Amino acid sequence: MASALSLNRLTKRFGSLTAVDSFSLEVERGTIFALLGPNGAGKTTIIRILTTLLRPDAGTAQVEGFDVQQQGKEVRRLIGVVPQENNLDRYLTARENLVMQARLHGMGAAETSRRVDELLELVGLSGRRNDFPDTFSGGMQRRLVVARALVHRPRVLFLDEPTTGLDPQSRRAVWEYVESLKDSMTIFLTTHYMDEADALCDRIVIMDHGRLLVDGSAARLKERMAHAHCYEMQFRANADRYEAILAGLPFVRSLQRTGDLFRLSLAGEEFLKPLMDAVGTDDIRKVCPREPTLEDVFIELTGREVRE
Amino acid sequence: MFKGAFSIWKRDMLVLRRSLFSELVAVVASPLTFYLAFGFGLKGYIANVEGVPYTVFMAPGLITMTAVSAAFDESAWSMWFHRKVQRTIEAYRVTPITVYDIVIGKIISGFTQGALKGVAVATVIFLLTGVRFDPAHLAGYLAFIALGSMVFSCAGTVCGTLMDKPETIGKVQAVVIMPLIFLSGVFFPVSSYPEAMRAAVMAIPTTALFEGSRRALLAGSFDGGLIAILAVTALIAFTVTVAIFNRKMAE
Numbered sequence: 001m002a003s004a005l006s007l008n009r010l011t012k013r014f015g016s017l018t019a020v021d022s023f024s025l026e027v028e029r030g031t032i033f034a035l036l037g038p039n040g041a042g043k044t045t046i047i048r049i050l051t052t053l054l055r056p057d058a059g060t061a062q063v064e065g066f067d068v069q070q071q072g073k074e075v076r077r078l079i080g081v082v083p084q085e086n087n088l089d090r091y092l093t094a095r096e097n098l099v100m101q102a103r104l105h106g107m108g109a110a111e112t113s114r115r116v117d118e119l120l121e122l123v124g125l126s127g128r129r130n131d132f133p134d135t136f137s138g139g140m141q142r143r144l145v146v147a148r149a150l151v152h153r154p155r156v157l158f159l160d161e162p163t164t165g166l167d168p169q170s171r172r173a174v175w176e177y178v179e180s181l182k183d184s185m186t187i188f189l190t191t192h193y194m195d196e197a198d199a200l201c202d203r204i205v206i207m208d209h210g211r212l213l214v215d216g217s218a219a220r221l222k223e224r225m226a227h228a229h230c231y232e233m234q235f236r237a238n239a240d241r242y243e244a245i246l247a248g249l250p251f252v253r254s255l256q257r258t259g260d261l262f263r264l265s266l267a268g269e270e271f272l273k274p275l276m277d278a279v280g281t282d283d284i285r286k287v288c289p290r291e292p293t294l295e296d297v298f299i300e301l302t303g304r305e306v307r308e
Numbered sequence: 309m310f311k312g313a314f315s316i317w318k319r320d321m322l323v324l325r326r327s328l329f330s331e332l333v334a335v336v337a338s339p340l341t342f343y344l345a346f347g348f349g350l351k352g353y354i355a356n357v358e359g360v361p362y363t364v365f366m367a368p369g370l371i372t373m374t375a376v377s378a379a380f381d382e383s384a385w386s387m388w389f390h391r392k393v394q395r396t397i398e399a400y401r402v403t404p405i406t407v408y409d410i411v412i413g414k415i416i417s418g419f420t421q422g423a424l425k426g427v428a429v430a431t432v433i434f435l436l437t438g439v440r441f442d443p444a445h446l447a448g449y450l451a452f453i454a455l456g457s458m459v460f461s462c463a464g465t466v467c468g469t470l471m472d473k474p475e476t477i478g479k480v481q482a483v484v485i486m487p488l489i490f491l492s493g494v495f496f497p498v499s500s501y502p503e504a505m506r507a508a509v510m511a512i513p514t515t516a517l518f519e520g521s522r523r524a525l526l527a528g529s530f531d532g533g534l535i536a537i538l539a540v541t542a543l544i545a546f547t548v549t550v551a552i553f554n555r556k557m558a559e
Contacts, residue, residue, distance in 0.1 A: 051402045055558060073404050081402040087395035091323045103315040104403035148399075 003062075004029040004156050004186035005050065010059035012045050012210075019045040021210035022059065027203075032178065032187040034197040034204045038302050042210040043190040044084065047160050050188070051081050064155055077105070080149030080185075082159045086141045088133040094144055095120065095129040098151050105152040112151075119147040123177065139170025146177055157181065159189040163196060175200060194294040204294070208302045221297045229266040230296060233279070234286040236260075242279055249278055254299040260285075265296055312405025316413025317420070320386065324421060335378055335425040336432050339370040343433060346495060358497050360526060367439045368525040369494035369518050372453060375426025376517070379457040380464040380485055383418030384477050387468025390414075401557065411465060411553040415546065418461030419454070426453055441525050448524035455538040456517040460485075462545035469553050493518040510534075513541040 492514035520534030
């Protein structure tokens with residue numbers, strides 16, 4: 001199958017920081033592709049290069065066969081972009097925002113009118129077409145940004161953290177639109193939400209420090225963790241004390257906490273007994289094995305420390 | 309060619325149309341206050357200036373000042389707002405239009421706003437004060453206003469492109485733009501400067517603008533040297549602005 005995106009040894013530096021480090025990737029047409037990584041991993045830099053907003057220092061990148069540096073205008077004709085932050089024009093109504101996008105893509109008046117009305121209907125904003133984006137909720141603004149990116153029927157849609165800051169209902173709504181687009185275009189998304197990547201994407205790449213770490217489907221990535229020994233532990237009391245103990249154990253490879261519930265993976269089955277010796281049995285409410293998640297893979301590969 | 313620039317200009321005009329009345333009221337208030345305060349308040353203390361009453365002498369400068377200040381303000385704040393706050397410049401940049409479309413669209417928007425607001429102030433001054441000019445002089449006067457608005461629109465666009473903090477734009481207005489305007493002959497003739505300084509003062513593009521536009525409107529004399537200074541300045545300003553914007557966008 002032909003590639004929609006082709007990155008070859010792409011490199012971008014900001015001063016002494018190498019944001020993208022000799023990054024190579026092929027994304028097939030018609031797939032939903034997710035690029036995951038912690039803050040500062042280089043995801044947004046890659047999107048900015050692919051959407052012609054940034055020039056790479058080395059390497060090449062092509063979108064639908066067009067070089068992003070030499071054929072920027074052709075690339076921009078084919079792409080739709082949903083940036084991290086809503087960059088709607090607050091002095092234009094919802095409808096005018098979409099009409100402006102159509103004009104910038106050189107669409108004719110009749111086609112613009114038809115397409116804009118169709119998209120407003122699709123994202124459930126036709127009743128608010130003449131309202132200004134400032135009067136919309138975060139979810140509605142996000143849906144309008146997605147609609148704007150689709151006005152000119154792009155062949156590749158870039159979504160940079162499309163659901164960050166949205167409530168669960170709005171997230172689901174955005175997921176539904178994205179899924180409905182799957183057959184008509186290639187979708188390239190970055191996200192911090194593992195469940196989002198798991199639910200939506202055919203293929204996932206996890207990157208960190210500008211480099212590709214793993215590449216595969218969600219199922220294949222989770223298989224990598226099959227050898228990992230994942231457990232859930234719940235404590236009746238003193239959860240903070242137990243968190244400190246668990247974090248200090250050298251054989252605990254990943255640790256996530258939700259209230260008094262801990263999800264952890266061990267370096268090997270033989271460490272279960274030392275684990276129990278370390279925490280004792282006084283406060284334990286529950287210990288049970290569990291299936292690895294994409295988040296386990298992510299934490300395993302990118303580490304536990306919080307990034308700026 | 310430049311369809312993108314036209315789309316951006318059209319967008320800016322749509323937004324201006326929505327708030328046209330309040331914009332015009334705001335823009336007329338300041339020059340009218342100057343006119344009333346200086347023109348009438350000081351009337352008894354100032355004799356004719358260069359052969360005309362002081363109220364007539366200062367009217368062309370006030371109209372020109374309104375036009376070029378509006379061109380600077382619109383370009384600077386609009387570019388800054390679209391780049392830093394609303395981030396619509398980034399939305400434009402992922403469409404097939406070029407950075408030249410964006411900067412040219414914004415410069416022309418600033419220029420249009422300047423010209424419109426200048427006309428509004430002129431209308432009010434003509435209606436309220438009884439100052440009258442020969443209509444035949446208007447073409448020459450408008451040539452100066454058009455070039456002056458272009459220069460100030462470019463200067464505003466550069467500020468909005470390079471400055472990330474709004475207070476920095478405010479400082480440029482206070483320290484550079486206002487002195488340039490006020491010291492270039494809005495309220496007094498260039499002949500007030502010591503003779504040794506006059507040639508140098510006349511070579512400053514803003515003096516060429518205010519002095520040239522006044523002479524064009526009051527006396528109907530179209531000074532080729534002054535319009536040439538202004539035209540060259542506008543051309544250089546335009547080229548430099550486009551280059552600066554292009555470079556900033558490539559960062």
